[in-house]
Amino acid sequence: MAMTSELKENFILIGVFGLFTLALMVARLLLRKIQKHSLSADDYLTAFAFICFAARMTIAVLILLWGTNSTDLSVPAGGQFKEPGIHHREMGSKLALANRVVYATYIWTQKAVIIVLYNRIPPGLLWPGRILTASWVALAVTFILVLVMSFSECSPFHLYWQVVPDPGTCAKATLHSYIHTGANALTDLILITIPLPWILRESWSRTQKSLLFFLLFLGLFLIAFAFSPLPVVNQNTSRTHQNALQNAEAFLLAFLANIITIAGLDRRYSAEDDDIDGIDHHDVPWPNSYSNRFSTGSGFRSLFDKKIIVTSKFELQHQTVSPSRVRQMFPRHPWTTPKRMSDENLIIQARGGSGS
Template identity: 25%
Template sequence: MSADVTFDIVTASICALLIIVRCGYRILLRCKVHDTCHRMWHVDDAYMAFALLPLIGRTTCISLSFYLNPTHTYDAATEEAAAARNLSVEKLAEYYIISHKLLIPARIFYALFLWSLKLCLLNFYSRFVDIFGWGKAVTNALWWFIVVTFFVILIPTLTECRPLHFMWSPDPTGANTCHRALGNLVTMAVFNIITDIALIIFPFPIFRHVKLDSKVKVQLVLLFSIAGVVVVITILRLPMILNQAVSQRSRSMWASIEILCACIVANTAFFYALLKDYQRGHDSRGAGSTYAQQPDYYMQASPSPELRRGSSARSDGLEVPDHWSRESRSSRSSNIPIIA
């Protein structure tokens, strides 16, 4: 197994482990004692679970592609190269073609994984902002923007080489450059940066409407800003890939790094809450316990604006936590779920 394949499998395995632990914790260790417990399945967990599929798909395609064509050459198969691998020339040529074909679904799976994590983060942040009047509309607009940008990325991925078979056809003279997929590389990098910056900015307006102490404010700023790590990696990877003649080995390595960092970023809040739960000892008492009523982000569901104004209605079948019902009707004096 080559170093490229090993690196892809290791990073994907780490991501899969993070996702499985998160989803398994939500499903197997659900707490039904108090309604503010964080051991509940959320929509962002569904996005995270779905992300396993493109993660497995991308890892499978890339691993098989590098196995069939370790150097990812577009040269025609030669007798020397075939003899070195104990293959016929025809078989080696077939391997080359299959390896290049596999890059197309691999790139689609790569984008689908990252964009699934973006929707996961969006749903996570929406629980902070949807309690405000403008929050739901902005959340919906950003959701559609993220979805549309994914389909925009598919356009250069599938149409850069026309006809499409140029993508996998041998090109010993180097005359055909579309198989370098520069359009896919640049388009995805640009929209990746734009959507990540939008997700970073998205929750910050809440600071205008709430009064928070310094500790909580720092926690939230760090939580919202951590996605900037992925933006930095995306910015760095583009010139580095271009400096290496857009080699597939470089693209694959940087894509794996970005996948790993994006997965860590998307799961940071969950594992932070999990650590806090472990340190304090999970409270299995009823809703009257002090711990159960702490406004810890993952310990509760955010009520709707109607419930925050004192309505007796229920949200998702759950009673409104007491600390919400005690709030002032003024949004500027309201509290929000925090990670504490």
């Protein structure tokens, strides 16, 4: 295949954005090892996202080299396609089908990393557990929907990679593009909305809030990039333009998912929020595996605000664990017995006092 200027531009885009995207994930994992922290759930998800994106880069290069059954289908001068050309296009079409799954998996995995980060820096909401649980459900449902639509347009199934005769419009995956775009933009909006209450927190400095504003501003660009796969009516969007937007989306999502951990801000923020119990949550191997405290009742402000205001019915629950489980979860803290706290002691500590 001749190396055209458009092909060179696409290779440069894939290489530049791809290397920076992979570098962000590698930097995160290396810093975790250098700082001798045990790997947590979001670290494992980041490693999985690294594999997905590396596979996506390889697939994208092969698709550009071989083409697909939905790009540049003009009949050659001889009146028919040559056998090697047909085979390459069939292989490229199969890879394009696989690329939809791999790219969606990468995107949704990075979003899962962000939600795990939200678990470690609890939002100042009335029901943070319910909101984050709903976010997990929305992420799972939209991901399954995108995967199902990736294989639902062409019937019979081999039309996805059929070159001759013309497979029709199903090979262009127009419906999949709309579903993927809608689900992607919706989940991006959810991820941006969750941390908005942090801006109102009195315990955060102006610098911390400015950083949050900056990250939310980048999140708006992420929503804009999510619309890149949409076919534009009466306009021929070039393949280079779409590749640029998709690679920019992949890089920006990797940046948002990893920059807070790379800078160590997640440990700083969570330390400010969780100095009530003195637990280093970053050493917990899986989110929410440590002892949970939660409260229900009207007139309640989150424990994460370090204050408890009771105006009416109030219920406080505390879950304890066995000594062996405590030692397993917190190897750096030589606790020999589970720490049991009464409701009164917990309230005193939440107010900043000292309790027996």
